[in-house]
Amino acid sequence: MNAFEILQTRRAIRNYENREVEREKIERLLEAATLAPNDRMREPWSFFVIQGETKKRYEKLAYEYLQERFPTKPHLIESSIKVVSQTPVMIAVTSDILPEEADSKDNEYAVCCAIHSMWLAAQELNLGFVWRTRGVGLVHDGRLHDFIGSPKDKKIIGMVFLGYPNQKELEEVKTKKRTHFQEKTVWL
Numbered sequence: 001m002n003a004f005e006i007l008q009t010r011r012a013i014r015n016y017e018n019r020e021v022e023r024e025k026i027e028r029l030l031e032a033a034t035l036a037p038n039d040r041m042r043e044p045w046s047f048f049v050i051q052g053e054t055k056k057r058y059e060k061l062a063y064e065y066l067q068e069r070f071p072t073k074p075h076l077i078e079s080s081i082k083v084v085s086q087t088p089v090m091i092a093v094t095s096d097i098l099p100e101e102a103d104s105k106d107n108e109y110a111v112c113c114a115i116h117s118m119w120l121a122a123q124e125l126n127l128g129f130v131w132r133t134r135g136v137g138l139v140h141d142g143r144l145h146d147f148i149g150s151p152k153d154k155k156i157i158g159m160v161f162l163g164y165p166n167q168k169e170l171e172e173v174k175t176k177k178r179t180h181f182q183e184k185t186v187w188l
């Protein structure tokens with residue numbers, strides 16, 4: 001696939017086959033991330049790979065968080081936890097916080113580029129991928145920081161979920177449409 005084909009076919013995939021992802025493929029994604037553009041080569045990203053036993057502990061944390069947030073919605077909690085248990089690999093991606101706010105912001109932008117690079121690489125490697133912040137992504141829950149053992153000078157930008165894609169979902173998401181760029185562009 002060329003770059004344009006990858007951009008056109010990339011989709012958020014949230015359901016995966018019950019199959020391990022090879023370590024080499026996870027490493028390829030991490031390598032792709034580190035190729036992203038970044039201001040003054042600060043390379044502000046760090047990655048925390050969550051799988052196996054650690055993922056079981058993550059499920060517990062997600063359960064606590066969901067129970068606090070949605071105490072009257074047990075079905076939502078159950079289906080959300082299933083999402084975690086059925087995801088083979090998760091990776092938390094952080095950005096270095098610096099004394100200058102502008103530098104910290106640029107770092108965050110670079111980390112967003114890095115996550116997108118991983119997403120495109122996942123497409124090339126036939127992996128399903130989604131960047132989550134809300135819900136079981138736990139990015140807005142302070143406890144995630146301690147969970148991954150990250151220093152406080154790093155901000156969590158995303159939790160990516162990945163695995164071999166569920167084929168049915170892969171077909172369904174193909175039809176997703178975008179607003180034409182002409183409606184989003186002002187030629188000054």
Ligand SMILES: Cc1cc2nc3c(=O)[nH]c(=O)nc-3n(C[C@H](O)[C@H](O)[C@H](O)COP(=O)(O)O)c2cc1C
Nearest residue numbers: 010011012013014130131132133134135137173176
């Ligand atoms: C910053 C960011 C945060 C996102 N957070 C979530 C999330 O919490 N849960 C989720 O299911 N998808 C999340 N997504 C995925 C988007 O919902 C998805 O990219 C969007 O629906 C467009 O679909 P597409 O990626 O298939 O083109 C997020 C995407 C981005 C870029």
